[in-house]
Amino acid sequence: MAGRHLGRQFFSRYTPEVARDLLGCVLVRVTPEGKRLTGRIVEVEAYRGADDPASHSFRGITKRNALMFGDPGFAYVFFSYGFHWCLNFTTEERGTPGAVLIRALEPLKGIREMERLRGSTRIRNLTSGPGKLTKALGIDRRMNGEDVVTSKRLYVLRGGAVDSIVSSRRIGISRGLKQQWRFFFEGNRFVSRENA
DNA sequence: ATACTGATGGCCT
DNA sequence: GGCCATCAGTATA
Numbered sequence: 001m002a003g004r005h006l007g008r009q010f011f012s013r014y015t016p017e018v019a020r021d022l023l024g025c026v027l028v029r030v031t032p033e034g035k036r037l038t039g040r041i042v043e044v045e046a047y048r049g050a051d052d053p054a055s056h057s058f059r060g061i062t063k064r065n066a067l068m069f070g071d072p073g074f075a076y077v078f079f080s081y082g083f084h085w086c087l088n089f090t091t092e093e094r095g096t097p098g099a100v101l102i103r104a105l106e107p108l109k110g111i112r113e114m115e116r117l118r119g120s121t122r123i124r125n126l127t128s129g130p131g132k133l134t135k136a137l138g139i140d141r142r143m144n145g146e147d148v149v150t151s152k153r154l155y156v157l158r159g160g161a162v163d164s165i166v167s168s169r170r171i172g173i174s175r176g177l178k179q180q181w182r183f184f185f186e187g188n189r190f191v192s193r194e195n196a
Numbered sequence: 197a198t199a200c201t202g203a204t205g206g207c208c209t
Numbered sequence: 210g211g212c213c214a215t216c217a218g219t220a221t222a
Contacts (some may be wrong), residue, residue, distance in 0.1 A: 045214070054214070056207095064207065081215045082204030088214085101214060131215045172214055 004157040008149050011072035015091040015098035019046040020167075020183045022089070022100055024159030026108065029137040030152060035113045037137050039105030039127055040159070043184035043191045045170045047088070049097035054176030057097035067145060068097040075154060077134070077144040084131030085140050089148055089156070103130045103171070103182070106190040129192040163188065168196040 006025065011018055022041050029037045047055040049068070056065040056078070067076040067090055076088040076099050091098035105127040107114055114136040115121045127133035134140065139154070146154050163185040170182045171192065184191045 047214070056214080059208085062207080078214080079206065081213065082206075084215050086214060103214085129215070170214070174213090 006073075006149070006156045006158060008071075008073050011089060011091050011149075012093055013091065015048050015100060016046040016179075016181050016183075018089075018091045018098075019044045019100040019181065020165060022102075022156070023165055023183055023185060024162040026157040026159065027102065027105060027137075028155050028157060029139065030154075031113070031138050032153075035110055037110035037114055038108040039133070039137075040108055041102060041104075041156075042106050042188045043102075043104035043182070045101040045103055045183075046091075046179075046181040047099050047101065047170075048092075052176050052179065054170060054173040054179075055097070055099075057099075061097075065097070068099050070094055072098075073147065073149040075143050075146040075148055077139060077141055079141065080131065085134040086130045087134050087137075087139055087143070101130060102133065104128050104184070104188075104190050104192050105133050105136075106188065107136070124189060128190045171196055 022044050025041050027039050049057045057068045061069050071094050072091050074090045080086050087102045088099035107126050114126050117138050118136040127136050148155050166186045167180040168182045169177050
């Protein structure tokens with residue numbers, strides 16, 4: 001393992017396990033202007049394949065979801081509700097679909113730049129949702145397919161201390177309600193919402 | 197505090 | 210043509 005960088009093998013596991021282990025890790029985004037923006041991951045959701053009706057990959061491979069079927073450790077960025085981008089990291093071995101949606105961050109560094117990109121100075125509102133955090137980090141379709149294991153502009157550092165973890169149903173879906181595949185830090189003020 | 201709604205694009209049936 | 214892995218604003222309490 002090279003330093004604190006998350007490696008390929010970290011992502012090459014059962015998706016809910018990867019999701020839980022991503023909590024507390026630090027997401028790093030280096031913008032085209034060279035600004036380094038970082039945030040601690042405090043809320044995630046796991047999505048799998050044929051066993052998960054809420055997943056984009058439930059019905060098999062398509063042009064959009066192909067990354068979920070490929071190698072682990074890549075960014076899967078999709079466009080949501082006509083407005084927002086959502087950031088995921090692919091998981092599981094090649095051929096087994098999976099991805100972890102990054103739902104909320106606790107801003108650490110580059111907060112001034114995040115405020116600018118986000119058009120808001122309310123820190124609690126900066127990255128407390130999947131669409132908010134992509135805007136704050138300047139992430140859009142250009143990051144789709146980025147190899148997070150080798151990238152210099154989008155990667156993840158192993159976390160330190162871990163708080164108390166809670167799980168719940170996933171947010172904003174109507175199927176796959178039985179899986180408790182949303183994980184977040186209990187009581188963290190940057191989580192998008194406490195209950196589901 | 198919670199509830200509803202409009203905006204808006206792409207994917208899938 | 211219907212359905213979203215969302216957010217901000219407005220309305221009601």
